[in-house]
Amino acid sequence: MTNTTWTRRHILSLADFTGVEYDTVLQTAASFREVLSRRVKKVPTLQGQVVCNLFFESSTRTRSSFELAAKRLSADTLNFTPSTSSLTKGETILDTAKTYLAMGADIMVIRHREAGVPQAVATEMNRLGVRVGVLNAGDGQHEHPSQALLDLFTICSLLDPKNPRLELLAGKKVAIVGDILHSRVARSNIWSITATGAELHLAGPPTLLPKLFADYGTGRAGKLFLHWEIEPALADADLVMTLRLQKERMSQHLLPSLREYHQRYGITRSLLKLCKPDVKVLHPGPVNRGVEISSDLMDDSQFSLISQQVTSGVAVRMALLYLMGSGKT
Numbered sequence: 001m002t003n004t005t006w007t008r009r010h011i012l013s014l015a016d017f018t019g020v021e022y023d024t025v026l027q028t029a030a031s032f033r034e035v036l037s038r039r040v041k042k043v044p045t046l047q048g049q050v051v052c053n054l055f056f057e058s059s060t061r062t063r064s065s066f067e068l069a070a071k072r073l074s075a076d077t078l079n080f081t082p083s084t085s086s087l088t089k090g091e092t093i094l095d096t097a098k099t100y101l102a103m104g105a106d107i108m109v110i111r112h113r114e115a116g117v118p119q120a121v122a123t124e125m126n127r128l129g130v131r132v133g134v135l136n137a138g139d140g141q142h143e144h145p146s147q148a149l150l151d152l153f154t155i156c157s158l159l160d161p162k163n164p165r166l167e168l169l170a171g172k173k174v175a176i177v178g179d180i181l182h183s184r185v186a187r188s189n190i191w192s193i194t195a196t197g198a199e200l201h202l203a204g205p206p207t208l209l210p211k212l213f214a215d216y217g218t219g220r221a222g223k224l225f226l227h228w229e230i231e232p233a234l235a236d237a238d239l240v241m242t243l244r245l246q247k248e249r250m251s252q253h254l255l256p257s258l259r260e261y262h263q264r265y266g267i268t269r270s271l272l273k274l275c276k277p278d279v280k281v282l283h284p285g286p287v288n289r290g291v292e293i294s295s296d297l298m299d300d301s302q303f304s305l306i307s308q309q310v311t312s313g314v315a316v317r318m319a320l321l322y323l324m325g326s327g328k329t
């Protein structure tokens with residue numbers, strides 16, 4: 001596999017991703033999906049390189065899929081666990097990153113509860129003049145680029161399994177429903193979906209969908225709409241993405257009750273009747289069953305793409321590590 005177009009050292013945000021970059025990720029992920037279907041699911045692409053997973057906040061699928069992706073590319077992986085690290089002895093995050101740098105880190109995959117931490121580490125690596133790539137695996141409420149890219153890959157692969165590409169989504173109607181305010185997944189998806197030329201409809205209660213989100217639509221290829229009722233967002237939608245209520249990020253009581261939230265904004269089979277007959281439902285996980293989505297719908301393979309999203313995560317993260325690391329081998 002050759003890669004002549006990729007010039008981005010760090011992947012921190014999708015705000016300035018270009019169409020060429022999206023298509024490069026989608027095509028590269030498609031070739032790694034082929035690798036993952038082989039009997040021997042491993043390639044020597046990143047042999048000798050060190051990928052460090054610095055997760056300062058909990059994670060199941062993102063952390064495990066980055067680790068598996070690095071291993072499938074034959075990189076050496078280091079996993080950091082804050083509770084058993086020197087952070088508990090007062091070491092700063094930048095000093096932790098420099099410790100990994102001194103051990104030969106080539107790529108740092110960083111998740112942190114504060115927005116801007118991956119950016120701060122990337123700035124420090126640039127200042128030191130070292131060729132280390134930093135990948136944002138979720139920072140506070142800011143962004144989660146690899147999640148939005150795997151969502152895009154899952155959707156585009158559904159539309160054309162052999163040749164997933166950005167233009168396939170042009171003219172489609174996509175709805176994102178739920179706790180938009182606290183969601184880094186929603187923020188990254190707003191950038192990627194509006195880059196395709198799709199119509200993006202955001203829906204949620206006013207406390208979780210402030211008007212300022214309308215500004216995200218300025219100058220994008222696809223139009224952005226905000227709704228405080230769910231029905232207009234779902235009407236004739238091709239794709240519906242629902243989000244977890246991020247209770248750990250809510251500083252005030254923003255909802256009357258979970259039951260009422262489910263009644264008004266929970267995705268159910270009967271609400272899906274408003275959408276196109278072949279509508280598909282996405283959720284980045286972890287899911288609160290019976291809150292943002294009904295339990296039976298989550299497990300219904302006619303509608304739910306949730307397990308395909310997890311599977312896509314490995315191929316897409318292999319693509320990102322490959323693109324960031326390939327300039328060095």
Ligand code: NCD
Nearest residue numbers: 062138144185244284285286
């Ligand atoms: C998301 C996250 O951590 O931002 N999950 C994920 O990475 N798959 C969404 C969430 O926590 O609800």
